[in-house]
Amino acid sequence: MPAPTWDPQQYLRHSSHRSRPFHDLLARIPDLPTGGHPARIADIGCGPGNVTALLADRWPRARITGFDNSPEMLAKAAEHAGPTEGGGSLDFRSADAAGWIPDEPYDLIVSNAALQWVPGHAESFPAWTEALAPGGILAFQVPGNFISPSHALLGELCDSPQWRERLGSHGRRFVHVLEPWEYLTRLTDLGCEADAWETTYIQLLQGEDPVLDWVKGTALRPVLTALADDEPACEEFLAQYRDLLRKAYPPGPHGTVFPFRRIFAVARRVA
Structure with a gap:
């Protein structure tokens, strides 16, 4: 299955709602154990870089690198690159979260709404926590709404007789998220002090067909990529999905x- 093609502008159309969970995650991350030195931070699946830039607001002296495997997202993120006002730096590199292995110690490894795209992402936790400096932090949030109507209807439509042969697997790509207690157990088993929780955001969206507009930036990307060379089929699929969403x-x-459920975890490597 080809990797989805991302549209940074579409993704950012709901940036206030999409960035709110990251603000909430940041609020639960304690001070980093840098001993007065600038922090080293990695953002896994940084997307267009808008939330990566928030890390520089919290740690203005830090050396921050955002990693993503989408050329489109990295091109947009580059607008945030460069020296930060506090004397730190912000840069972006190409890397796939599925295979990323830290090649230096980090004080913070963070990920915002990216790991749901990575099957078996929890299997990377041992390598990631091992790369943390003593007292360092691994923190992430992932969507937990994959049984909600927006995603269930997408999967059912892709599995329908009309679309099954072409799109059957594209609508059920998001089954890789664990429950909060499972993340807590995995991280505690690694010797970390961990916290995990969930929040359902009751979002009020504006405009015509706003839920369709939302998923065009995320969950619908594999379908849009698969149908990119067939505009009539793409328009027909979108019309069918739109009608289902209007009822839901x-x-x-x-x-x-x-409503949108999110799952959070913060783990500290015991010094």
Whole structure:
């Protein structure tokens, strides 16, 4: 299955809602054990770099690298690269989270809404935590809404007789997320002090067909990539999916309510 082609502008259309969980994750990350030295930070699956830049606000002296395997996302992220106001630096490199192995010690390894794309991502935790400096932090959040109507309907439509042969596997790509207790257990088993939790954000989206507009930036990317060379088929699929979403998420007087569950974990390597 080819990797999805990403559209940074589409992804950023809902940037305030998408970045809110990262703000909440940052608030739960304790001070880093740098001993007064600038922190070394990795952002795995950095996307367009907008939330990576928030790391420089929290740790202005840090040397921060964002990693992503999407050329489109890295091109957008490059707009944030360079020296930071606190004397640190921000750069971006090409790397696949599925195979990324730290080649130097880190004080913080963080990931925002990326690991759900990586089958077996928890198997990387031993190498990642081993690369942390004593007292260093691994922190991430992943969507946990894959049984919600937005994603269930996408999977069912891809599995329907009309689309099964062409798209059957594209709508169920997000089964790689563990439950909060499973992340807690995995990280504690590695000798970390860990915390895990979940939050459901009750998002109020605006505009016409806003849930469709949301998933065009994320869950729908594999389908859009698969149908990129067949515009009539793409438009037909989108129309069918749009109609299903309109029934599942009817607009209200103030917008369209779109609940979204997120799963968080913060683990500290015991010094």
